[in-house]
Amino acid sequence: MHTPTQTPTNSPTLLAAELRLPTNWLDYTLLGIYFVVVLGIGFAARRSVKTSLDFFLSGRSLPAWVTGLAFISANLAATEILGMAANSAQYGAYTVHWYWIGAIPAMVFLGLVMMPFYYGSKVRSVPEFLLLRFDKGAHLLSSILFAFAAILIAGVNLYALAIVVEALLGWPQWVAIVVAGFFVLAYITLGGLSSAIYNEVLQFFVILAALIPITVLSLKKVGGWDGLSDKLTQTHGDDFVTAWGGTGIGEANPLGANWLTIVLGLGFVLSFGYWTTNFAEVQRALSAKNLSAAQRTPLIAAFPKIFIVFLVMIPGLAAAALIPGFGTKESGYQYNDAIPYLMEGLLPNGVLGIAVTGLLAAFMAGMAANVSSFNTVFTTDIWAKYVVTDREDGYYVRFGRLITAIGVLASIGTAFLASSFSNIMSYLQTLFSFFNVPMFVVFIVGMFWKRASMKSGFWGLLAGTTAAMVNYFVFYKQDIISIPSDQGANFVSAIAGFVAGGVVMVAVSLFTAPKPTEELQGLVYGTRSPGMAEPPAPGDEAWYRKPALLGWGAIVLAAACYIPFSF
Amino acid sequence: MTENSDHSDRSANPDHPEHSARHGYSEKDVQREVTELEGKSATAARLFDIRRIIGGLFVIYGVIVTIVGLTDDDAAIDKAEGININLWTGLGMLLLGLFFLAWLKLRPTAPPPPDVDAGAAPGGGPTE
Incomplete structure (x- = not known):
């Protein structure tokens, strides 16, 4: 999953104000070099943009390792890094669920089962797939919902960046927002998706270079894994360093979830909704050079995803072990402070600069992924299909650049909107339950049930989104039903959206005409389209490029990772 | 829905793919439009x-x-x-x-694939 479950405090700041990092000229030099390279990628990618397909989908020509690393990087936004460390400091090793069961199965499903339909049908976006499978109503509604959500989420990333930069470096919030907004705007406007993806690949390695030293040093400080788990078992109880301890149905645990809700809620509804239908992710796979590379995109991403949990969980656990009462008011730290606290205490100048660069890179990756998917949907799905329909291709490239600028300016606006919410992490989760889950149910029904009619897509999407919003704004906010936390409410919203969407789709399908079978070729499970029959590219026969092997390998590896945390 | 009439128009009018693609909204339109753009795409050659x-x-x-x-x-x-x-x-x-x-x-960058005509492997990749 993309976002943490919680931020436990009600304070409007994300980090404790005392966490000013002792940065010097050296750290700023390293940061400066990075920003120069980011812009350089934008300028260098510019000459590759000739058609709208180049601008929005990199001409469907990138190799699998590039799209795969961009896929994971788009997910590795800093809200994820800080939030998952916070999650670990609060809930302990339960964090692994967000990775091993809450991500890997959905990523493998996307690669092995769904990608032939996405890539093979040659659609340029997730809403365009709904246009082919259902009708214009479903298409326009999903495009508008997605564009709206993308701008809101880009704004959340921008705002989170601003408050982290303010706390760590002392820059005023508006400076950080404008600077980060400018760089993202510049490199996407210049080079389009290629530039966004190339920067994401670079960001992936910079983020690793930031997280690995923090993990190693924090583990050393607490006396290795044994020292860490001993200390936490003493202070937080036996279940804190296990994945499943205390998750029996009816047992109490800090997460407030049992194994069934973890498997079904996190592992199925929320996770599949995010990974398989969120265009900010799927777009990376659609830019791959052939079907095999597109299938391998989420599968290649799955392997780093399995191990990245250690780089966020260990610092979070270490922070919890090092400071008594970490996260409570008395300690002076919030859960989100875990990684910044360790950066401040452990990293000398030099590596500190790399770590700051990594954090900023992660924020920009999260924002850029949303902006680059927003401009694609707004241009190809809304503008080119319903507003200005018959212009030459060059017009849509120019329009795409313009709408990128407008999108970034709008995100700056939504960043200030996000600043009015006391808890931005749960705000983000709420957005996901409104927008991702209903989209997912429409997809899954449409892709596996031939009879789902043309009209059912629109009504299912509308019903699902409405149900999730009504649950949140009416039932939860007005205290009509009692839910202990925002996160609990988000989870119920997700289920409500899923069920309402599914039920309405079935009901509408029974009373309206199905789509003619010949128009469903390559869109519904069990059918094929010409795009799926392409011969393998030379070299793709190699065993390590077989999607099935990669996918099942990732599942087996994730399952094996559970073993040491289960007993 | 006038989709069916659009379909007959389109098959009668293959010379105007861009035009019909934006009205017809079927998988064939998307396939054709994207394949055409792939043919003109410069990313593979210039990125x-x-x-x-x-x-x-x-x-x-x-x-x-x-x-x-x-x-x-x-x-x-x-x-x-x-x-x-x-x-x-x-x-x-x-x-x-x-x-x-x-x-x-x-393993230097592979040279860009030579232009393939629409009949041959539409997925791209170097032709032998």
């Missing part, structure tokens, strides 16, 4: 290789941070639990940078 940038940045980072590690005083090392973290991180980044440059050297 630089990212391995050069990753390699370059990490060699620069690696050299700077390694030098910092070699000249670090005891205070920096004590802060990092007695580990010369700058030196190790610097060397690690240097190795990663060199790995990407070596990979680029050993």
Whole structure:
């Protein structure tokens, strides 16, 4: 999953104000070099943009390792890094669920089962797939919902960046927002998706270079894994360093979830909704050079995803072990402070600069992924299909650049909107339950049930989104039903959206005409389209490029990772 | 829905793919439109290789941070639990940078595929 479950405090700041990092000229030099390279990628990618397909989908020509690393990087936004460390400091090793069961199965499903339909049908976006499978109503509604959500989420990333930069470096919030907004705007406007993806690949390695030293040093400080788990078992109880301890149905645990809700809620509804239908992710796979590379995109991403949990969980656990009462008011730290606290205490100048660069890179990756998917949907799905329909291709490239600028300016606006919410992490989760889950149910029904009619897509999407919003704004906010936390409410919203969407789709399908079978070729499970029959590219026969092997390998590896945390 | 009449129009009018594609809304339209754009796409031919940038940045980072590690005083090392973290991180980044440059050297960017006509393998890839 993309976002943490919680931020436990009600304070409007994300980090404790005392966490000013002792940065010097050296750290700023390293940061400066990075920003120069980011812009350089934008300028260098510019000459590759000739058609709208180049601008929005990199001409469907990138190799699998590039799209795969961009896929994971788009997910590795800093809200994820800080939030998952916070999650670990609060809930302990339960964090692994967000990775091993809450991500890997959905990523493998996307690669092995769904990608032939996405890539093979040659659609340029997730809403365009709904246009082919259902009708214009479903298409326009999903495009508008997605564009709206993308701008809101880009704004959340921008705002989170601003408050982290303010706390760590002392820059005023508006400076950080404008600077980060400018760089993202510049490199996407210049080079389009290629530039966004190339920067994401670079960001992936910079983020690793930031997280690995923090993990190693924090583990050393607490006396290795044994020292860490001993200390936490003493202070937080036996279940804190296990994945499943205390998750029996009816047992109490800090997460407030049992194994069934973890498997079904996190592992199925929320996770599949995010990974398989969120265009900010799927777009990376659609830019791959052939079907095999597109299938391998989420599968290649799955392997780093399995191990990245250690780089966020260990610092979070270490922070919890090092400071008594970490996260409570008395300690002076919030859960989100875990990684910044360790950066401040452990990293000398030099590596500190790399770590700051990594954090900023992660924020920009999260924002850029949303902006680059927003401009694609707004241009190809809304503008080119319903507003200005018959212009030459060059017009849509120019329009795409313009709408990128407008999108970034709008995100700056939504960043200030996000600043009015006391808890931005749960705000983000709420957005996901409104927008991702209903989209997912429409997809899954449409892709596996031939009879789902043309009209059912629109009504299912509308019903699902409405149900999730009504649950949140009416039932939860007005205290009509009692839910202990925002996160609990988000989870119920997700289920409500899923069920309402599914039920309405079935009901509408029974009373309206199905789509003619010949128009469903390559869109519904069990059918094929010409795009799926392409011969393998030379070299793709190699065993390590077989999607099935990669996918099942990732599942087996994730399952094996559970073993040491289960007993 | 007037989709059915659009379909007959389109098959009668294959010369105006752009026009009909934006009204017809079927998979065939998307296939044709995207295939046509793929034919004109310049990304494969003109986009630089990212391995050069990753390699370059990490060699620069690696050299700077390694030098910092070699000249670090005891205070920096004590802060990092007695580990010369700058030196190790610097060397690690240097190795990663060199790995990407070596990979680029050993497996240079494949030459762009020659233009294939629409009949041959529409997925792209070099033709034999």
